[in-house]
Amino acid sequence: MRDKDTPSVSALLVSYMRGLAPYLQPPADQIMVDPQRLDERLLAGTALGSVLRLLARLPTRIARFFASAGQMGVHLALRTRAIDDIVTEFTVSGGKQVVILGAGLDVRSVRLAPLLSKNAVRVYEVDSPGSQRSKLALMRSSGLKSDALYIAHDFEAEPMAELPEKLARAGLDRSGRSLVLLEGVVPYLTRAATDATIETARKLGGTSSLLVVNHVSPEQCELFAAPWSPWRLHNWHFWALFMAYIRWRAGERIISPSRGGVAWGDQTGAYLAQHGWTLRSNRGEPEEAARIGLPLRFVGSSVHSYIAVAVLSK
Numbered sequence: 001m002r003d004k005d006t007p008s009v010s011a012l013l014v015s016y017m018r019g020l021a022p023y024l025q026p027p028a029d030q031i032m033v034d035p036q037r038l039d040e041r042l043l044a045g046t047a048l049g050s051v052l053r054l055l056a057r058l059p060t061r062i063a064r065f066f067a068s069a070g071q072m073g074v075h076l077a078l079r080t081r082a083i084d085d086i087v088t089e090f091t092v093s094g095g096k097q098v099v100i101l102g103a104g105l106d107v108r109s110v111r112l113a114p115l116l117s118k119n120a121v122r123v124y125e126v127d128s129p130g131s132q133r134s135k136l137a138l139m140r141s142s143g144l145k146s147d148a149l150y151i152a153h154d155f156e157a158e159p160m161a162e163l164p165e166k167l168a169r170a171g172l173d174r175s176g177r178s179l180v181l182l183e184g185v186v187p188y189l190t191r192a193a194t195d196a197t198i199e200t201a202r203k204l205g206g207t208s209s210l211l212v213v214n215h216v217s218p219e220q221c222e223l224f225a226a227p228w229s230p231w232r233l234h235n236w237h238f239w240a241l242f243m244a245y246i247r248w249r250a251g252e253r254i255i256s257p258s259r260g261g262v263a264w265g266d267q268t269g270a271y272l273a274q275h276g277w278t279l280r281s282n283r284g285e286p287e288e289a290a291r292i293g294l295p296l297r298f299v300g301s302s303v304h305s306y307i308a309v310a311v312l313s314k
């Protein structure tokens with residue numbers, strides 16, 4: 001596992017794609033509204049931050065064309081909005097602790113700060129040590145402030161059994177109701193690390209805690225894991241280039257089901273049930289679009305991403 005003091009390349013690209021949200025073709029520019037442009041500010045000192053600044057200066061039509069290419073911007077905006085809405089619902093219904101596993105450059109704790117602080121919600125961010133250090137450096141240099149608590153832990157290289165105690169030392173009430181987020185993380189984990197992570201998530205809160213897992217279908221995972229395979233060239237699109245780039249640049253690999261990753265998709269409920277979680281919903285992008293009134297033509301056929309929400313009963 002990497003432990004350089006640089007954000008993971010996938011986390012950088014994801015933050016960049018969230019930064020595309022205001023430049024999407026209307027009405028997709030309303031999926032995720034962030035007047036503070038936090039991702040753009042976080043990335044200010046990076047090359048991707050310069051691209052976002054450039055978009056602001058381009059003629060609107062060109063900026064929109066660029067931001068909509070490959071449907072990555074819409075995908076990230078939809079997934080961010082879906083999870084923001086879950087965090088909001090959890091908070092409004094009295095939830096007090098949110099644990100973000102594999103947080104990367106997630107700036108949710110800043111974006112939702114007024115809601116979180118009004119309801120005295122504590123956010124705990126967990127990520128691999130090098131990635132987390134570099135995020136904190138980016139936060140400092142861009143002047144972004146968050147009340148989140150930062151806990152470094154590598155899900156592959158360190159025993160997952162130690163994570164609940166680390167979080168408890170940081171203040172997490174392990175018998176309280178928690179919302180645990182795993183956004184854009186599981187495709188990068190081996191089966192063993194995924195099992196241990198989902199199992200550990202159970203130990204981060206009491207009855208009625210929620211787990212949110214963002215995952216892709218097994219077919220999509222196979223494509224991401226081997227984007228260059230000739231028999232998959234008919235699927236050639238921006239996603240394949242994206243995965244090939246992060247694999248080449250950072251060695252971060254998608255672990256497909258055929259290579260020891262978990263097969264999500266139809267098996268999501270059964271898999272989570274094995275670890276004590278009851279699936280409440282498993283929504284794909286078309287359902288997410290319908291939920292917020294986004295015309296279906298904005299949802300690409302090339303991305304098959306789901307948001308699974310599961311409940312813990314002890």
Ligand SMILES: C[S@@+](CC[C@H](N)C(=O)[O-])C[C@H]1O[C@@H](n2cnc3c(N)ncnc32)[C@H](O)[C@@H]1O
Nearest residue numbers: 008010011102103104128131154155156183184
């Ligand atoms: C695609 S990024 C997603 C980041 C963030 N959740 C988001 O959606 O913006 C994947 C994240 O998973 C984290 N990750 C991957 N493997 C990990 C591991 N073995 N231990 C801890 N974190 C890991 C990376 O550091 C990175 O921040």
